[in-house]
Amino acid sequence: MDADADDAIDKLIDASAVALTLPIDAAWKPAIRANLEVTLRLANIVAEFELPDEVEPAPTFEA
Amino acid sequence: MDAWASAGEVAAAVVEGRASAVAVAEAALALIDERNPILNAFTATTRERALAKAGAVDTDRAAGKALGPLAGVPYAVKNLFDVAGQATLAGSKINRGRSAAARDATLIRRLDAAGAVLLGALNMGEYAYDFTGENVHCGPSRNPHDTTRMTGGSSGGTGGAVAGGLVPFALGSDTNGSIRVPSSFCGLFGLKPTYGRLSRAGTFPFVASLDHTGPMARSTRDLALAYDAMQGHDPEDPVCADRRAEPVLPELTRDIGGLRIAVAGGYFESGALPEAMIAVARVASALDATRGIEIPEAARARAAASVISATEGAALHLDRLRTRAADFDPTVRDRLFAGACVPASFVVKAQKFRRWYREQVLKLFENVDAIVAPATPFSAPRIGQQTIMLEGAEVSLRPQIGIFTQPISFIGLPVVTVPVPLSPLPIGVQIIAPPWREDIALRIAYALEEMKVAAAPRPAG
Numbered sequence: 001m002d003a004d005a006d007d008a009i010d011k012l013i014d015a016s017a018v019a020l021t022l023p024i025d026a027a028w029k030p031a032i033r034a035n036l037e038v039t040l041r042l043a044n045i046v047a048e049f050e051l052p053d054e055v056e057p058a059p060t061f062e063a
Numbered sequence: 064m065d066a067w068a069s070a071g072e073v074a075a076a077v078v079e080g081r082a083s084a085v086a087v088a089e090a091a092l093a094l095i096d097e098r099n100p101i102l103n104a105f106t107a108t109t110r111e112r113a114l115a116k117a118g119a120v121d122t123d124r125a126a127g128k129a130l131g132p133l134a135g136v137p138y139a140v141k142n143l144f145d146v147a148g149q150a151t152l153a154g155s156k157i158n159r160g161r162s163a164a165a166r167d168a169t170l171i172r173r174l175d176a177a178g179a180v181l182l183g184a185l186n187m188g189e190y191a192y193d194f195t196g197e198n199v200h201c202g203p204s205r206n207p208h209d210t211t212r213m214t215g216g217s218s219g220g221t222g223g224a225v226a227g228g229l230v231p232f233a234l235g236s237d238t239n240g241s242i243r244v245p246s247s248f249c250g251l252f253g254l255k256p257t258y259g260r261l262s263r264a265g266t267f268p269f270v271a272s273l274d275h276t277g278p279m280a281r282s283t284r285d286l287a288l289a290y291d292a293m294q295g296h297d298p299e300d301p302v303c304a305d306r307r308a309e310p311v312l313p314e315l316t317r318d319i320g321g322l323r324i325a326v327a328g329g330y331f332e333s334g335a336l337p338e339a340m341i342a343v344a345r346v347a348s349a350l351d352a353t354r355g356i357e358i359p360e361a362a363r364a365r366a367a368a369s370v371i372s373a374t375e376g377a378a379l380h381l382d383r384l385r386t387r388a389a390d391f392d393p394t395v396r397d398r399l400f401a402g403a404c405v406p407a408s409f410v411v412k413a414q415k416f417r418r419w420y421r422e423q424v425l426k427l428f429e430n431v432d433a434i435v436a437p438a439t440p441f442s443a444p445r446i447g448q449q450t451i452m453l454e455g456a457e458v459s460l461r462p463q464i465g466i467f468t469q470p471i472s473f474i475g476l477p478v479v480t481v482p483v484p485l486s487p488l489p490i491g492v493q494i495i496a497p498p499w500r501e502d503i504a505l506r507i508a509y510a511l512e513e514m515k516v517a518a519a520p521r522p523a524g
Contacts, residue, residue, distance in 0.1 A: 016404035022384055028397055035401035038462070039373045042366035043409035046416050049363055057414035058272075058421070 009033050009040070066094055067521055070136045070231040070285040074178070077120065077135035084117035084124075084135030088180050091137040095182065095229050102205050104214075104223035106142050107149060108183035113137070116180045131178030133292055140234040141218050142184035143191060144168040145265035153267035154187040154217070156200045157383055157390050168265030169300070170234060170276060170293045177292035182230060185220030189392040191236060191269040192376055192399070193217040194244055194464035195446075199392040203446045206249055207522040208488055212443040215248035215464065217241040218279065222249035225279050227522065232280035232289050236266060238273045239368055240438075240468030246279055246480040247491025248443035250520050252508060253279040254286045257498045258475025259304040261290075262297035270375040271302075272414075273368065273472060281519035283509040286479070287312040290501070311502045315509045322503065325356035325427075327436035327495075334453055334466055335440035338490050342483035343437050346492045349516040350507065352435055359423045360416075364470035367413035367420075369462075373402030374410045421474040428497040433507055437467045438480045438491030471495055479504040481517035489520055 013032055017024045024032065064073060064082055076082035092110055099105045120135045140146065143153040145164035152158045166172075171181060186204045188196060196204040196219020204219030206212040207227035214222040218235025222245030225233050235242045237255040246253030254277045261276045268274055278289040294308035326347045332340070347353075358364075377384070377399045384403065388396055427434070440463055444451060451460045471478055476498060480491040494511075496504040511517035 013400075013404050020381065020385075020403055022381075022400065022403060023388060024400060025388070028388075028393070028400065031393070031397040032400045032404075035373075035398050036404050039370060039401055039405055040409075043370045043405060043413070045363055045366040046370060046413050047409060049360070049412075049416060051412075051415055051419055055415045056418050057411050058418040 006033065009036055012036070064090070066228040068231065069282050070133060070280065070288050073136045073231060074132060074134045077124070078130050080124065082135070084120035084180060085114060087135050088113045088117040088137055088182070091182055091230065098227055098229060101210055102207060102223045102227045102229070103202050104185055104204055104220040104227060104229060105139065105183045106152065106186050106201055106220065109146065109181055113180050113182050116175065120178055120180070131176065132288060133174060134178035136179045137182045137230045138174060138179050138232050139182050139185050139224050139230050140171060141187050141221050141236055143187060143236060143267040144171060144184070144234060146171065146181065146184055149184065151267050152184070153191065154189040154198055157387050158267070164265070169262040169297045173293045174289065185224055185233060187219055188217035189395045190380065191217040191238060191241055192395050194240060194461055195219070196222065196245060197446060205446070206443050208250060208520070209443065211445055212488070213248060213446050215245035215439070215443065218245050221245060221279050222251060225249070225251055225281060226519065232278050232285050235277060235279055237275045237277060237472060238270045239372060239472055240465040242277050242279060243438050243468045243478060243480040243491065243493060244464055246482065247438035250482040250484060250489030251279050251281060252283055252286050252482060252519060253277065253480040254290055254501065254505070255472060255478045256290070256501050257477045259302045260477070260499070260501065261293055262300045262303045264297050264299035268379060270372045272371060272375060275472065283315060283505055283512050284312070287315055287505055306499070309502065311505050314502045315506060317506055319506050319510045322432040322507065323430065324350050324352040324433045324435060324507065325354040325431045326352050327358055327434050328355040329357045330361035331358070331436045331467060334463065335437055336453070338442050338485055339437040339440050342485060342490045342492050343435060345483055345516055346435055346481065346511060349511060349514050350435070356427060356431060356434060358427065358434070358470065360420055361470040363416065364420050364473045365466055367416045368469040368473040370405065370409055370413045373398060374405050377402030417473060424474055425497070432496070433503050434495040436493045436495060438493045439464055440466060442485070442488035442490045467493065477501040477504055479508040481508045481511050482519050483516065484518050484520040
């Protein structure tokens with residue numbers, strides 16, 4: 001991650017902390033950023049996979 | 064009785080009057096007192112309850128009453144199962160302040176009804192968000208085969224207790240691999256049933272759309288004994304399927320010659336150390352499984368499972384993150400905080416992908432009856448180990464542990480992990496079956512055990 005990307009993730013953490021009233025200690029932020037970078041990378045791997053609009057999500061999954 | 068006796072052997076001895084259930088329970092409790100300071104598997108024992116239950120089993124036998132299939136068999140549960148009279152810890156410090164559970168989890172009630180004797184609750188990774196078996200509050204579960212090594216997690220105490228000979232079987236839960244990983248690292252048979260097969264009522268959740276419960280044991284027969292005693296619909300778990308119990312024990316010895324068994328290729332052949340591939344090759348050879356099969360988009364499935372876990376887990380713990388953040392295991396807290404920051408659209412896409420992926424994988428089962436895949440990419444790492452060398456690169460250890468389990472539980476397929484007793488450490492192989500066909504995976508596991516390819520090794524010393 002470059003400095004701009006780090007800055008963007010920090011802003012997302014700060015905005016989420018405000019929106020969700022989460023008390024994030026500044027000392028925890030580097031580790032949270034590292035985890036969020038990984039999760040967003042994984043999320044983008046899924047997001048870039050093209051699926052038809054009609055595909056139903058499976059939040060209550062039935063095997 | 065020998066501490067290594069199987070659940071079936073203990074029950075038979077109690078039913079036939081060769082052993083009293085009280086004597087079995089007392090011996091098991093004494094063994095826990097002796098070994099738990101090293102293994103750190105139990106976080107609580109239920110001594111009075113156990114002796115009372117065992118006494119009732121002996122009384123029933125003396126009165127000529129019919130005894131259950133698990134009569135007098137000691138067992139234990141991961142400490143996210145409700146045990147009446149105890150706070151359900153789920154591996155956390157925060158939950159120590161919870162009210163004591165008013166009654167047992169459904170699966171405990173069913174095992175008790177079958178005559179089993181609960182000895183206590185077992186260590187686990189905090190809130191089940193863990194692959195290591197380490198716990199910052201209680202100390203790490205220790206692997207009986209090498210106590211400097213991880214049990215795997217999050218059902219770490221379950222792995223340590225069963226592999227260490229403290230109980231013949233125990234219960235765990237599996238969201239992304241938490242039964243299959245400790246089964247692999249500790250050299251045990253583990254059953255992660257179809258999503259919705261076994262009740263989760265009275266267990267502390269992690270990721271509702273991915274959580275499963277199941278047993279771990281030192282033999283397929285014991286897995287089946289415990290599994291059969293726990294099956295059946297439970298209206299208290301909205302996900303638990305309204306299906307009749309389908310007992311597997313009578314099916315175990317059925318010939319597997321007609322089954323079409325394939326070996327997972329592609330994604331499941333990379334990112335692993337040699338021991339994982341050696342174990343798969345041994346299993347494949349024994350089963351004469353020469354056909355390879357590609358599970359499509361498995362890497363993306365793993366990614367989607369991780370996204371859903373991070374975000375659902377964060378949503379579950381949001382209030383605790385607001386009010387008790389400093390009381391979490393810091394590594395769990397940081398992952399949960401990160402999960403809370405993920406935009407919702409990513410989660411919906413992951414759930415859409417899940418539906419698509421399920422359809423693709425179910426198509427594979429039109430041509431095969433079971434798929435063989437590694438359970439973990441390596442055998443048990445050292446406790447505290449942070450990184451590992453894979454394919455020439457040093458990578459963070461923890462997320463790698465679940466790379467082979469996550470794409471399977473993501474769509475709720477039933478899996479039996481079988482232990483391959485390599486030296487110096489065992490490692491597991493997944494036997495994956497279509498939904499609701501636990502019987503196929505268990506029959507294959509039993510056959511592998513009969514062929515001496517799969518076995519739960521007894522720790523030295």
